[in-house]
Amino acid sequence: MKMRFLFLLFTPLMAAVLLTGCDRTKPGEFQGYIEGEYVYVAPP
DSSP: OHHHHHHHHHHHHHHHHHHHTOOOOOTTOOOOOOOOOOOOOOOO
16 A cells, blocks of 8 residues: 555556656757856956
8 A cells, every 4th residue: 555655656656757858948948057266356
């Protein structure tokens, strides 16, 4: 009984997690990250 409850609980949850990654991107649109350094600007 407990295994069936866990199966019924986690199956839809795992399906939702897996389908979240199946998103279509628009043509000409890129995903990524940018690295940079802090630049402190102040008057002399």
